[in-house]
Structure formats: C-alpha cells, structure tokens
C-alpha cells in the first residue's frame with residue numbers, strides 16, 4: 001500500500017481528499033497538543049473543519065481525566081468541543097462495565113478520572129493514588145475486598161509493587177474481569193522515557209497468565225461505540241493520529257482513511273522502515289497520508305472554504 005505526503009498533492013487532489021470524509025476521529029496527545037502545550041494552529045484546523053460541516057470526535061487512550069475535564073482542556077485551548085464528542089478510555093471503562101450490567105466493585109490501577117467515570121454510572125471502585133509497601137512482609141496484612149469483580153489496568157503515575165500484588169491477587173479468581181485501557185508502550189520524552197500502560201499490563205499478564213480485554217485504540221471497542229451511537233460511515237471517516245500502531249492501525253482495521261502527523265510518537269524514519277518491511281503487520285501501520293503537523297492543513301482548508309463559499 002502507498003502512503004502519500006500531503007504537501008505533494010495537487011490542488012485538485014487536496015480538494016478530493018477534503019471532500020472524501022464527513023467525520024473526523026482525532027487523537028489528542030501528539031496531534032492537538034503535547035501535554036499542556038497546544039500545537040501550531042491545531043484549534044484553527046479543527047474549528048475550520050467543523051465550520052465546513054465535518055463531525056469531529058476526540059478519541060484518546062488517555063484515562064487520566066474524565067470526559068468533562070478533557071472537554072474543559074479543549075475549550076481552554078480554543079477547540080470547539082462538547083462532551084458527546086469526546087471518547088477517552090476512562091469513559092470507555094465505565095461504558096463497557098455498564099453494558100455488562102456490572103454490579104460489583106472495581107479495583108483500579110490507574111487514575112481518579114476512571115473512578116469518577118465509574119461513579120457516574122453507579123459503579124464503586126478504589127485503588128487510585130499512592131499505595132506503597134515498606135517491605136514485603138506487609139503483604140499478608142493486605143485486606144482483600146471480596147466484592148471486587150474487576151481489575152482495571154490503566155496509566156498510573158503511582159504504580160507500585162503493592163498495587164501489582166493486589167491486582168494479581170484479585171485476578172487469581174478467574175471470574176474477576178481483567179480490563180486494560182490500552183497497550184501504549186511508552187511516551188518518549190526529549191530526555192526521559194516514560195513507561196506506558198502497555199508495560200504495566202504486560203507485568204500483570206506475565207504474573208497471572210491471563211489476557212485482558214483492551215478497550216482503547218487500536219482495538220475496535222472505541223470505534224464500535226462511535227459507530228453505534230452516531231451511525232458514521234467508515235468510508236467517509238478520517239482517522240488522524242501520531243502513533244501508527246494505535247491510531248493508524250485502528251483506522252486501517254475499521255476501513256477509515258488515515259492521516260498521520262509527525263508531531264508525536266511516529267517518525268518519518270519509522271514510515272520509511274515499514275514501507276520497506278516484509279512484516280505484514282507493519283504495513284497496516286502505514287497511513288494513507290502523512291504530514292509534519294496538523295497545522296499544515298490550514299492553508300488548504302482556507303482555500304477550500306473560500307472556493308466553497310463562491
């Protein structure tokens with residue numbers, strides 16, 4: 001399959017590209033912003049898309065915050081956003097358990113955002129925040145809650161050995177559900193390498209010899225919720241992301257058009273490697289189009305909009 005640099009397209013091909021979708025699913029970290037830093041012109045691009053009648057959904061594997069908090073963040077950065085446009089993995093966990101009519105308690109290795117989304121659908125949970133051992137002799141004193149019926153592994157800045165002991169102990173019961181928000185391996189920073197949720201999940205998987213259900217990208221649960229709720233047509237949908245093995249792979253699997261931005265995890269060098277690779281899976285990581293940053297679309301969009309209005 002071919003992957004095309006957006007700026008190499010002719011005016012006519014750009015028009016065709018912009019005409020080819022009505023719905024946009026966009027990742028957030030690495031596409032719209034890096035942590036608290038909004039990336040160049042990203043809100044202008046998305047708001048212009050919206051003004052052209054495109055439907056926009058924010059789809060993120062981030063579970064640190066609730067939908068409400070993500071919408072707040074978007075608005076503070078100048079994006080037009082409503083709660084129903086936002087799908088983060090904290091919400092997915094709550095949606096998933098609600099669909100199962102889950103009545104027990106949840107042990108969370110993760111953040112308060114998940115606990116809040118669970119509380120909003122009437123599910124009790126605990127586990128987020130610091131929780132550490134002084135030494136291993138304290139393990140037998142751990143109080144196990146017999147009401148726990150699910151363990152969630154998500155991003156947890158307070159990850160500890162004690163939390164891993166608790167998660168693994170609950171998961172010894174084969175009726176206890178094992179849920180992971182996502183398998184993102186890491187977040188490469190300029191200097192430091194931050195282990196991601198995928199690394200935590202592998203830790204527990206190895207210990208309990210079980211596989212979790214994974215709710216975030218590239219697994220189709222997130223897009224199945226969107227398809228079900230909003231009735232979108234995959235052929236007229238564009239997936240935008242910065243991480244090929246989650247964002248682009250989800251798009252490829254769902255039959256969406258895909259656009260990779262090089263402002264986050266995946267680099268041009270990665271694309272070159274995969275283009276020449278014999279590994280079939282790596283071919284699925286190649287986007288239809290790529291560009292350096294989302295803001296590159298703004299001049300194209302402004303021209304397109306001006307042509308439409310004449």
Ligand SMILES: [Mg+2]
Nearest residue numbers: 027029030242
């Ligand atoms: Mg990202």
